[in-house]
Every structure is written in structure tokens, then in C-alpha cells.
Amino acid sequence: MTTQTGKQSITFEKPPWIISSGCVAGTKEAEGPIGHEIDLVGEDDNFGCDIWEEAESTLQKEALTIALGKAGLKAEELRYLFAGDLLGQSMATSFGLQQFDLPLFGLYGACSTAGESLALAAMTVSAGYANLAGAVTSSHFASAEKQFRFPLEYANQRPLCTTWTVTGAGAFVLGRDRYKTENRCKSGLEKEECTKTQGVQQKECKGEACCDVCITGITPGKIVDYGVRDSMNMGAAMAPAAAACIAAHLEDFSRSPSYYDKIITGDLGAVGREILIELLQQKNIDIGSCHTDCGLEIFDNERQGTGSGGSGCGCAAVTMSAHFLPMMRRGELKRVLFVPTGALLSKISFNEGENVPGIAHAVVLEVLENR
Amino acid sequence: MTTQTGKQSITFEKPPWIISSGCVAGTKEAEGPIGHEIDLVGEDDNFGCDIWEEAESTLQKEALTIALGKAGLKAEELRYLFAGDLLGQSMATSFGLQQFDLPLFGLYGACSTAGESLALAAMTVSAGYANLAGAVTSSHFASAEKQFRFPLEYANQRPLCTTWTVTGAGAFVLGRDRYKTENRCKSGLEKEECTKTQGVQQKECKGEACCDVCITGITPGKIVDYGVRDSMNMGAAMAPAAAACIAAHLEDFSRSPSYYDKIITGDLGAVGREILIELLQQKNIDIGSCHTDCGLEIFDNERQGTGSGGSGCGCAAVTMSAHFLPMMRRGELKRVLFVPTGALLSKISFNEGENVPGIAHAVVLEVLENR
Structure with a gap:
């Protein structure tokens, strides 16, 4: 029995569900085409912090908190976290996820870390090493410019081919079972209501909104x-x-x-x-x-x-x-x-x-x- | 069937073997108590490179090459690499492992990356996602001092409680099967000889030197x-x-x-x-x-x-x-x-x-x- 597919891929025999996700972003992102869909937007890009790196840590913390909240989960229900960011020594991750008190696999794959963290969390959940795992990544325009190019105060010019580092973080909760999706079943009922009125546990609810993404x-x-x-x-x-x-x-x-x-x-x-x-x-x-x-x-x-x-x-x-x-x-x-x-x-x-x-x-x- | 053990641990139902390992280190390490056991020692700590970060990349490259050589494996036989180092954006890893042309999971856990990479490689191999995977980590005294403290030229003083960053890299090849251990069976025979004289495939050889570490x-x-x-x-x-x-x-x-x-x-x-x-x-x-x-x-x-x-x-x-x-x-x-x-x-x-x-x-x- 093998899940190895071709030269470098994996097929999951038991595909993990994306139970919930949460995201936080800055003011510029809020003004963009998908701004209205972002869960939480800061009043400014400091997110209540004095320094940019701390602000980025806050993004990770808030994104994971939102994802947990949507799923109706407590942090301690996650078994492992897979997370990273762009900064030297993954600073935003170290200081952003500390308070969740969870075993952490720190990752670095530059911006591909968003995929790497999902891939490793999926491997872990599918293999049965965890019933629930989180994948969290972030970036911040100001901390990235300071880290890779010039401090903002320098006001350097940017050629048109330059991309603009997003101030934002996303967190995904992956699970072996389908329950607790967005804390609300697809019939639009709250979890409690669903259990009461439909007489079923949420994980068995067949309402049209049950999370189906694997x-x-x-x-x-x-x-x-x-x-x-x-x-x-x-x-x-x-x-x-x-x-x-x-x-x-x-x-x-x-x-x-x-x-x-x-x-x-x-x-x-x-x-x-x-x-x-x-x-x-x-x-x-x-x-x-x-x-x-x-x-x-x-x-x-x-x-x-x-x-x-x-x-x-x-x-x-x-x-x-x-x-x-x-x-x-x-x-x-x-x-x-x-x-x-x-x-x-x-x-x-x-x-x-x-x-x-x-x-x-x-x-x-x-x-x-x-x- | 679950392999989850206690609150945060995993027991492997099919423990992966450590098929082989390789290590490279600098001149100071060579003069230390285990210096004579290190596979390869540089003439100086530049390892033929002009810059420290490049030297550290060379350490990773050589360590993995040695581990592959001992196991009699070609690089393409590894399915995935798990690797990291201490430098910002895992520089030594990015430039050290590129030439192996293998799918790479980049990691950052500071010096704990040596354990993180083994853990993730073991999870991957045990779950059947790969038959063979590599775990590689490195550090270099000079690149680390420059990254975290002061350039060597500054000649700063060091209090006695300070640790000394090792110039070295270690690579481990993990496998689902026990064959190809150190390219030589425990009876001290080369693989070819073993097969010929003992009439068995190396993986079945019961000579005293067959790799038994899981x-x-x-x-x-x-x-x-x-x-x-x-x-x-x-x-x-x-x-x-x-x-x-x-x-x-x-x-x-x-x-x-x-x-x-x-x-x-x-x-x-x-x-x-x-x-x-x-x-x-x-x-x-x-x-x-x-x-x-x-x-x-x-x-x-x-x-x-x-x-x-x-x-x-x-x-x-x-x-x-x-x-x-x-x-x-x-x-x-x-x-x-x-x-x-x-x-x-x-x-x-x-x-x-x-x-x-x-x-x-x-x-x-x-x-x-x-x-």
C-alpha cells in the first residue's frame, strides 16, 4: 500500500479536510478587490505594536485565533503547528505563535511556505499523526522591505516589475474528520442548534453547507x-x-x-x-x-x-x-x-x-x- | 489504528531505519575529542570558497554526498530532503542542496533543526510517503558570528558562558527498508562480496554489522x-x-x-x-x-x-x-x-x-x- 505518486508527489488515501481558515490583513489589502472578504483588517499596519516585526507576529496570532474560533476549537485541540514567515530566523512565527503553547514545526520556504505548511500538515493529519493540525504563514510589507531591501524611511523607488509584499497572515486548520466546520453547519444553523433541531452531531450533519474541501x-x-x-x-x-x-x-x-x-x-x-x-x-x-x-x-x-x-x-x-x-x-x-x-x-x-x-x-x- | 502517543508524541508502527549518515567539519572540530571520527575535515574553514556562507553550503553538499556514498545510493533515489541551517532565509541550505535536484522541505528551528529534520523525515518515511528521505543540517562559526553577533574581524570578547558555533554539517538517510547500510554489510564484506559469498541479498545479511538503528x-x-x-x-x-x-x-x-x-x-x-x-x-x-x-x-x-x-x-x-x-x-x-x-x-x-x-x-x- 503506497501513496507515492509519480516521481515526487503524494496522493492522500485519507484526504484531510480543511476544517476552517482565518486571515488578517492590512489597510492596503482591505482596499483591494478581495478586501471585503478578509476576516479582520487592522486600523493601521501596526496592529497595535510599536515595531513591524511585532506587528507581523500579531497577524499570525490573530489569523490562527480566527481559524480556531470559526471551527469552535480551543488551541490545545490542535496537536501540531506548521508555520513560517519571511524574516530571518522566522521571527514573526517564533514570537507570534508562542502563546498557543503547541508543538511547532518551524518552516522556511520563502513565500512557498504557505504551500509547504499546508503540505506537511496534510501529510501529518492523513497519516494519523494528528487529528487536527494548523498551518500558519505571514508577511508584512514593512518588515519585508526592511529585511530584504531598504527601510521604508529611505523611500526607494520601485521598478514596475516589483511585487508588493502583502501585509497579512492566513491560518488553516486541517482535520481527519469533517466536524466543526466554521462552527456552523451548512444548513446555516449554529452547532448547538444543529445538534438540537436535527438530532445529529454536527459531524454527521448533511446540511448543504458542511465543509467539503479536502x-x-x-x-x-x-x-x-x-x-x-x-x-x-x-x-x-x-x-x-x-x-x-x-x-x-x-x-x-x-x-x-x-x-x-x-x-x-x-x-x-x-x-x-x-x-x-x-x-x-x-x-x-x-x-x-x-x-x-x-x-x-x-x-x-x-x-x-x-x-x-x-x-x-x-x-x-x-x-x-x-x-x-x-x-x-x-x-x-x-x-x-x-x-x-x-x-x-x-x-x-x-x-x-x-x-x-x-x-x-x-x-x-x-x-x-x-x- | 493510531500512532499518536500521549499529548504531543508519535510512536512509529514501522520505525524508519537510519540507513547511513555523513558529516563534515572544520579544523577546530577536528582537534576536538571526536575529531578522528568525523568523515571529512577541511584543510581550513573556507572549504575552498571565498565567503563563509558559501563554505557552509559546501558543508551541506559534502555531508549529503558522503551519506549517499556510504549507502551506495544516487541522489535521485531519495524522494524528499528535509533541511535547514541558522542563517537568514536558510541561505546555506538553498545554495548547498540545489544541485541534488530533489524536492525540498526547508525548515527553521534554530539548532533544533537537527532534530526537526530527522523527525519530519521519519514521519514521512514511516507513513510510506517516501522509501528514502534525507535530513541535512549545518552551521558555520564564521557565518553564525556574522549573522547573530559581530563579524570576526571585530574580535569581540566572549564571556565564558558563551557557546562556540560548530563549523560542520551532518546528513542522515532514512529508509523504510534496511538494505544498503553503509554500503558494506556487518560482516565487513562489500555489498557485492556479501551477495556472492553468503548467497544473500545485503538486506537479508545477518552479519554483525548490518545497520540496526531505527x-x-x-x-x-x-x-x-x-x-x-x-x-x-x-x-x-x-x-x-x-x-x-x-x-x-x-x-x-x-x-x-x-x-x-x-x-x-x-x-x-x-x-x-x-x-x-x-x-x-x-x-x-x-x-x-x-x-x-x-x-x-x-x-x-x-x-x-x-x-x-x-x-x-x-x-x-x-x-x-x-x-x-x-x-x-x-x-x-x-x-x-x-x-x-x-x-x-x-x-x-x-x-x-x-x-x-x-x-x-x-x-x-x-x-x-x-x-
Whole structure:
């Protein structure tokens, strides 16, 4: 009995459910096209803190709290957390998730961590190592600019190909069982009511709103380096890794892009999307019609001056939690390939003349109604 | 059927084998008590590179190459890599493991990453997601000083409680099956010879040297913050997390410390060891007689001027690979609790006045002869 699929993928025999999710974002994200769907928006981007890194920690804390709240779970019901961010030594994660007092697997895959954390949490839950696990990622525009480029006070100019790091965090609760979905069953009843009026435990409720989104498979990605050396053009650095991961995924599962209603990359932006589509076309894979990118969904580049689009762990996590998961729950999307993308850039490696390699991890989200 | 054990641990129903390991270290480590056991030692600590971060990448590359070589495996036979280091954005890992062209799960748990990577690789192999997986971690004295404290050229003074970051990397290959152990069977025969003269496949060889070391369980740890704010005293910052993890482990498995021949922490050093033992004594747990610390094994503090002892991901990984695994293979140790410890410190968080919280992950290594 094996769940290994193709060269580098996994099919889950017992696909874990996405029990709930929560997201928090900043003021600029709130003004964007999906702003009204974000669970919590700060009054300003400090989120009540004095320093940017602390603000980012707060984002993680609030996102997980919201996800737990929607599921009607206490923190201690989660067995493990998988989490990361973009900062050196994963600072936002260390200080943001401490108070939950849970065993933590700290991750670093740049912005692809949004996919890496979901993949590892899904592996853990599906294998029975945990009944419930959390995946949390974040980014913050100001802490990222300070970490990777220049402090905001320097007011450096940004070329148009530059992406805009999203101030936001997303948290996902994965479970082996389907109960406690968003704390409210699909009939629109609160959990208590549902149990009372329908005489069933919520986990057995067949109301139309019961959560049906599962992670059915993953394709963990490799580091791909096309020699990009421009720290302002993350889309170009990540597109080759996204192309390699998507191509490997389709081959491993013997699927064509049309299997998916949407193939959603993390934060390639307009420039990276163009490169991705062209690279895949060279392999005779056409994803143009079903592809979108979280970085293009979260901001309106023309109106908001966000260059090529949104980026950061928070970009993929917030857009998935706020926008695409609800679409899946409403039945507007049935099969999604979610491919968060990361640029393996550090200030030191960049200043020492190294390239900016990319990495991407693919996660298959499917609405499974008859399990 | 569940493998969940106690509140936060996992027992592996099918314990993965440690098929092989490899380690590389610098000149100072070579002069230490276990120097003669290290697989490869550099002529100097540059390892043929111009910059420290590149040298650290080379350590990872060489360590994994050695581990693969000992097992007689090609890189492409590994399905996944789990790896990390101490540098911002896991620079050493990104640039060190790229050429293996393998799907990579990047990790960050400070020096505890040595345990985190083994834990996740073991979970992955035991669940059948991979037949073979690698766990790689590294640290480098010079890149770490530059990242966390001062450049070496500044020649800052070091208090005696300071630990000395090990220049080294360790790589472990975990497998579902026992074959290909160190490329040579326990009778001392090369694989080919063994098959020929004994008429058996190596995996069935009952010669005394067949690899018998398994990972039978893990206890992933929580972040613990006792308010330490001294970036020079990592032992004190990590000891509370190690104590919490060991106490949780013993409770989850209903074991006393005497179950283990050795409880081996990662890099607490002399100062951290003292705190660890006292903290556990307060919980009526006495590990004094069976405890040691990799940081105390790898250097002779008095002779080598290494303050409180060795530290870094490389400290735990190199000492396990070079010293303790061979002891297990020789039958001198049967049951080991390996607890790599990490200090969640970054230059930014420290300079902003944050504490230095700790984290530790426990991995149970056992010699299983009759599987």
C-alpha cells in the first residue's frame, strides 16, 4: 500500500479536510478587490505594536485565533503547528505563535511556505499523526522591505516589475474528520442548534453547507535557479520553479491542466505569470485559461500602484483563505491546484552576488461531496 | 489504528531505519575529542570558497554526498530532503542542496533543526510517503558570528558562558527498508562480496554489522520562553525548552530516564546542562547520570577555549553522525533520546529588546535487532 505518486508527489488515501481558515490583513489589502472578504483588517499596519516585526507576529496570532474560533476549537485541540514567515530566523512565527503553547514545526520556504505548511500538515493529519493540525504563514510589507531591501524611511523607488509584499497572515486548520466546520453547519444553523433541531452531531450533519474541501494530494517542489539576480523582480525568479512544479505535478498525476477549475500560483504577479505561461507552453502545457495568481487577485495594480502584484507568504495564504476557499465552499470551484511560490533570497546572499533561486510547492484542493 | 502517543508524541508502527549518515567539519572540530571520527575535515574553514556562507553550503553538499556514498545510493533515489541551517532565509541550505535536484522541505528551528529534520523525515518515511528521505543540517562559526553577533574581524570578547558555533554539517538517510547500510554489510564484506559469498541479498545479511538503528518515536517540542535576554548565553535560553520536551516525552511514553542508555541534548553546553538537570530535578526527574550534550562531546572546553561548549545545528548533527551512531552500531548504546535544542534568536529581535525563547525536538533512536 503506497501513496507515492509519480516521481515526487503524494496522493492522500485519507484526504484531510480543511476544517476552517482565518486571515488578517492590512489597510492596503482591505482596499483591494478581495478586501471585503478578509476576516479582520487592522486600523493601521501596526496592529497595535510599536515595531513591524511585532506587528507581523500579531497577524499570525490573530489569523490562527480566527481559524480556531470559526471551527469552535480551543488551541490545545490542535496537536501540531506548521508555520513560517519571511524574516530571518522566522521571527514573526517564533514570537507570534508562542502563546498557543503547541508543538511547532518551524518552516522556511520563502513565500512557498504557505504551500509547504499546508503540505506537511496534510501529510501529518492523513497519516494519523494528528487529528487536527494548523498551518500558519505571514508577511508584512514593512518588515519585508526592511529585511530584504531598504527601510521604508529611505523611500526607494520601485521598478514596475516589483511585487508588493502583502501585509497579512492566513491560518488553516486541517482535520481527519469533517466536524466543526466554521462552527456552523451548512444548513446555516449554529452547532448547538444543529445538534438540537436535527438530532445529529454536527459531524454527521448533511446540511448543504458542511465543509467539503479536502487536500487530496501534494507535489513538493525543487529549487530551480534560472540565474535571476534582480532583487526587485521576484516574479521572474519564482516563475521557473512554479513551471517545474506544475509540470511535475501534471506528469505525476497524469492530468492535464483542464482537470482543474483553477491553477492558482502564490505571488508571481503580472511579470511572473507571463513567464510561467510561456515556460509551460514550451513544454506543450497550456494553463493560460485556468491560471490565476494570488498576487493579481489581492491588489488592483493600476489603481493601487502595486507594480506587478502582491507577494509574500501572506499573499497566497490570505487570498486562499478569504477568496478561493469560500468559492470552493459555494461550489463555484471544485478542483484547485494551489501553488505558492518562493524566492530564495536573503540580503546577504544577494549582496554577495548570488542568484535568486525559486521554489514552489503544489497542493491539490478538491470538493469531495460524497465521502 | 493510531500512532499518536500521549499529548504531543508519535510512536512509529514501522520505525524508519537510519540507513547511513555523513558529516563534515572544520579544523577546530577536528582537534576536538571526536575529531578522528568525523568523515571529512577541511584543510581550513573556507572549504575552498571565498565567503563563509558559501563554505557552509559546501558543508551541506559534502555531508549529503558522503551519506549517499556510504549507502551506495544516487541522489535521485531519495524522494524528499528535509533541511535547514541558522542563517537568514536558510541561505546555506538553498545554495548547498540545489544541485541534488530533489524536492525540498526547508525548515527553521534554530539548532533544533537537527532534530526537526530527522523527525519530519521519519514521519514521512514511516507513513510510506517516501522509501528514502534525507535530513541535512549545518552551521558555520564564521557565518553564525556574522549573522547573530559581530563579524570576526571585530574580535569581540566572549564571556565564558558563551557557546562556540560548530563549523560542520551532518546528513542522515532514512529508509523504510534496511538494505544498503553503509554500503558494506556487518560482516565487513562489500555489498557485492556479501551477495556472492553468503548467497544473500545485503538486506537479508545477518552479519554483525548490518545497520540496526531505527527511529522509533518522536516528541516535537514547544517554544519555551524564560525571559533570557543574553545573546551570549544560548545554553540558558535553550535549557527550559529541552527540559519541557524531555519531561513531555517521558510522560507521553510513560518512561523513566533509565529507559535510555543516553539522553543527548544538542548544544546546551556546560551552563545549559546544569540548568537542564536542575529544572528536571524540580519535576522529580533525574537525568544526571545518563545525560550528555553534543556541545560537551565535540570540544574540550578547557583545552580549546570554547567557553561553555559547542553549539549550532552542526554540533548535534556532526556529533550524532560521527560519534553516537557508530556507538549504537557497535552495540555500546541501545536506546538513545536525542534532543537537539534551538535558541530562537535573530539579530533584529534581539536588538529590538525581545527575549531569546528556546525550542527542542526529541527523537528516539533504538537498536532493533530482531525486526
